[in-house]
Amino acid sequence: MSKCMKRFGLFVGASCVAGVVGAVWGWRETRRFELKEVTVPLLEPGVLRGRECFKILHISDVHMVPGQVAKQEWVRSLASVDPDLVVNTGDNLSDLKGVPGVLRALEPLLRRPGLFVFGSNDYFAPRMVNPFVYVLGKKRKVSDVALPWSDMRAAFMEHGWLDATHARHEFKVGSVRVAAAGVDDPHHDLDDYSLIAGAPNPDADLSLALVHAPEPRVLELFDADNYQLSLSGHTHGGQFCLPGSYALVTNCGIDRARVQGLHRFGNMFMHVSNGLGGSKFVPFRFFCRPSATVIRVVEKSA
Template identity: 35%
Template structure:
């Protein structure tokens, strides 16, 4: 009898953990908050909303509704670091972000904005980063996603001289591109790189003449900017090195899902890139910069579990340095 009870208990624990990770925790959405003293002296505080890895599927109504209500946080600027799709449902994703498109923002794309996820053995993530093999033509409507996020004519651009964008809607596309926004009187220079997980980043090292051996022609920042922010989807070490060498104050990324399945009191087993597993989410210093990695909101439909890793967005409050 005692052995049967022990056996039943041994089965009950993983069963309960499985139910929690598959049914309950994926709906326990959280707002991770950080205060960063990186603004110039005397500047007004800025609320920066970071959204990543939505991975939305048509049946995920609760996740869609929660994200749609994020306007309640009243951000001053929005940063979207990609992987919005899990199926070809661009109109649904644009509807989810509709209210936030009224807020100035920037965005980069992740691999799942180009390519739909494919079934694979989840254990393969423990051996090495996932791969998008032999797929060169997107099977998702990424062009419609870009147009929808920009939500403006190509001839309209954000002003760099005032607090109000010249277009009242839309975000700036930052894959291997730059943008400047004036937010509450502070000039923020954004510099983006494409998703290094699928080799879409376009890092251009300098020839070193007069700029030092670690300088880059791209990414780059204007020295006159009040705050310099690097944005990319996946935090591979080469992108972090390029941004911090260019002088980024803050680097914002996603991709890792925070490990997605974390071991209590130990952390994430993997990051799905070459970054150390202890840096799968959150805020940490990286040489001269701060790095903020969002654990994101979703997962692949073929790995529909989160455990000890609640789905999240980040709300960063930028304040003057001390």
Template identity: 50%
Template sequence: MGERAPSIRSIGMGAAGVAAIGAAGLAYAGLVERNWFRLRHYEVPLLPPRSPRLRILHLADAHLTPGRRRMIDWIRGLDDYEPDLVVNTGDSLASADAVEPFLDALGPLLRRPGVFVFGSNDLYGPQWKNPARYLWRSSHKDYEVRRVPDLPWEHLSAAMTSAGWLDLNNRKGDVKAGTLDVAVAGIHDSHIKRDRYDLIAGPADPGADLRLGVMHSPEPANLDRFTADGYQLLLAGHTHGGQICLPGYGTLVTNCGIDRHRARGLSRNGDSYLHVSAGLGTSPTAPVRFFCRPEAALLDIVAR
């Protein structure tokens, strides 16, 4: 005797169950995990023997809009960890009205030594599109027809530099962090072809206590150039850690040239350490995170 075909009612109940699970997952990703900030903590042995600890706070990808008070307050609270150096790897803005809220979020951190680079979303406002499109199409194509920036990045840059932070967009310099000398170099966002590594090329200062390379998007070609020039620690963002990840598999796509296994966290790039932040925010066009909580990181650089 053959199996009985499923009834229309049972099919309907199954479809309703799947829809309910999907709705619950979307609600979790958009309302819970997106606002469930965490602070990651790493120890990296790079300093000369007997050096004091150097604490770096790495911020990335806030994509801030004025109404995100929970994020603003959480970032302000990071000053309690007393970082010696703050590094912002870009994509801080997601609105023309977000500069003052972002400066409010930095708050007391602006009184500490800091450096920054920009990402594409500090220059270009979000455009509404299919929120899942990044799974099959790199977002750099969204900027190929938008040549004129429409966000007030100059205002943000002026505010951070007036506080004493160093602009590392295709620039290099030196920062005093605590009692240590840090040689720093950075590039603008390669995702929109504004990186100009040739402007900073050459060996990093061998006399510095630490040599730090800073960028928004962790493109392998630039990572390798920083490493070849002797930068010991490389900091980047951009990937959002994949933003939508799968349990047991992790990052689906990186939206750049780096492999997905290095899309977030601490790893190696040849002789250098690399930290890629999964970031704090999301684009307003895709306000969800799944198995990829928003984050900042404290990197305690200690003696070898």
């Protein structure tokens, strides 16, 4: 065997080993859950009546598959955060039998005031897709397999959570008056903003906009109606990122700089969750761990 062939063989072998090591590491990262925290000044002075903050727990993209006990236990532990409000921005399922796991995970949080909208993976089961579809920025087609989303929705609502899908809600949590509205998943053109159009009640202390995918065309409408904070998921924070959590793709129209975390969108703040799961056909994450976020809404400085 020539030296060139030996070197080629060594290169191929090393590449295979590196690929296996990378895959194992990426798979393990999907189980290293993180709780993030951000602070945003939105409330007028005096609204909190001496409290430090109004605490929103933002969860998204659980993508539950039967047997994911570690994920269920971690989500259950979030009750210790003692949130004033829980916001779930969709894609709870990744399997036809995922609903029991979702309800077990969320059970302690369903005792808190909550809002939710759904994403396409609440309605339709995931399917195997060419990964280059994401790299090229092309929209994948949904599968023909319907998920039992209506049963999950009924359970959420029986526990008191409010469905913000094409709906406006006003309610009070403690001393904070909340106005909220949401749309169905715009990534697959399920949204109809005309059903909720208009500014939130000016008497509200805090106005929230819910949308699964942070598509700019919808965020622009919420911003024009003077909502203060939008909450979304869908992007998985990029899922496959470079060191430093720099996203390579967003899987929607938002720019890569705002694929995760708290940012500005016009005059509105926006928060995009990394999400807690992913498609069961792509069980890997790189430099982008699954997470939930505590959003500390505080009073504006005088």
